Amino acid sequence: xxxxxxxxxxxxxxxxxxxxxxxxxxxxxxxxxxxxxxxxxxxxxxxxxxxxxxxxxxxxxxxxxxxxxxxxxxxxxxxxxxxxxxxxxxxxxxxxxxxxxxxxxxxxxxxxxxxxxxxxxxxxxxxxxxxxxxxxxxxxxxxxxxxxxxxxxxxxxxxxxxxxxxxxxxxxxxxxxxxxxxxxxxxxxxxxxxxxxxxxxxxxxxxxxxxxxxxxxxxxxxxxxxxxxxxxxxxxxxxxxxxxxxxxxxx
Numbered sequence: 380x381x382x383x384x385x386x387x388x389x390x391x392x393x394x395x396x397x398x399x400x401x402x403x404x405x406x407x408x409x410x411x412x413x414x415x416x417x418x419x420x421x422x423x424x425x426x427x428x429x430x431x432x433x434x435x436x437x438x439x440x441x442x443x444x445x446x447x448x449x450x451x452x453x454x455x456x457x458x459x460x461x462x463x464x465x466x467x468x469x470x471x472x473x474x475x476x477x478x479x480x481x482x483x484x485x486x487x488x489x490x491x492x493x494x495x496x497x498x499x500x501x502x503x504x505x506x507x508x509x510x511x512x513x514x515x516x517x518x519x520x521x522x523x524x525x526x527x528x529x530x531x532x533x534x535x536x537x538x539x540x541x542x543x544x545x546x547x548x549x550x551x552x553x554x555x556x557x558x559x560x561x562x563x564x565x566x567x568x569x570x571x572x573x574x575x576x577x578x579x580x581x582x583x584x585x586x587x588x589x590x591x592x593x594x595x596x597x598x599x600x601x602x603x604x605x606x607x608x609x610x611x612x613x614x615x616x617x618x619x620x621x622x623x624x625x626x627x628x629x630x
Contacts, residue, residue: 384512399475400443400468402432406475407445407452409627412465412579414484415616419457422446425617426624428455434468441468448624455624458482462510462551462578469579473586479630480590481531482579483623485597485610486547486571487556489564495608496615497596498535498542499570502528504577508551511581520546521580523591530629531591534622545570547594549577561600572600589630593619 399406413419419442422428428444431454443456454477458465469480486499503522506512511521528544535542548569550556556572564572571594583590597610 384509385517387512387516397470397474400432400434400471402443402475404431404445406432406443406472406477407454408476408478409451410454410456410472410477410480411620411623411627412458412469412472412480412482413455413620413623414457414460414482415620416457418616418620419444419455422455434471438464438467446624449628451628453624453627455620458575461574462508462549465575466510466578466582469582470586473582473588478588479627480579480583480588481623481626481630482575482590482592483619484573484575484592484594485613485616486573486594487598487600488570488596489548489561489572489601490570491601493570493596493599493601495596495599495610496613498540498615498619499547499594499596500528500531500535500542500544501547501571501576501592501594502544503546504580505546505548505564505567505569506577506581508549508574508577510578511549514578514581514585521577521584523580524589527589527591527630531593531626534626534629538622540622543570547576548572549574556600558603565601571596591626591630593623593626595619
């Protein structure tokens with residue numbers, strides 16, 4: 380049976396063209412897409428951040444902030460949860476002039492014994508979502524640029540922060556992460572599960588921009604029962620934003 384998602388069209392031009400979000404000044408070329416709403420909201424106090432724009436209210440109305448790191452401007456915003464929404468905001472940021480992107484977020488741990496807060500730099504993603512298939516030919520896995528992964532890990536090595544690189548499982552349906560599917564992904568070597576990485580990688584490669592991502596192990600799906608572990612309160616969230624901002628200068 381032919382599936383629509385296998386009908387990849389490599390044409391650069393589409394019926395709709397991404398347009399920049401509403402901005403009061405140009406978007407910096409370096410951009411962090413941060414999935415921690417409380418950290419983004421705290422940017423004016425933590426980093427002297429200043430709001431320079433926002434996305435449309437129909438797509439969540441997320442605010443865009445500008446911060447300065449080592450005398451370089453960096454934009455920071457929450458891209459929205461889920462591949463379609465996150466890719467939408469990613470596209471608009473590219474249209475506005477963003478060229479170097481680092482995402483930071485949480486993910487479900489699939490490897491037994493992974494402590495909450497442990498960092499993962501994805502070097503590949505299982506494409507169990509729909510968005511990436513509109514940016515790259517159908518395939519089970521999409522790989523990150525090895526050079527960009529190395530640059531991202533260098534930041535962690537310099538800081539002495541433990542981490543691992545590995546494959547993440549990107550899915551559109553968190554309520555359909557059945558035990559059988561979790562076990563299948565574990566056998567495939569996936570270390571985490573989340574909802575955006577495969578799409579981010581596909582969009583970045585299609586548009587020709589630099590992208591890497593940091594994930595921290597949040598909730599735990601590695602055992603017989605799901606463990607929430609209060610993952611949204613992890614202290615690493617604030618530190619991970621600092622790491623992501625620094626990484627924009629390494630890519």
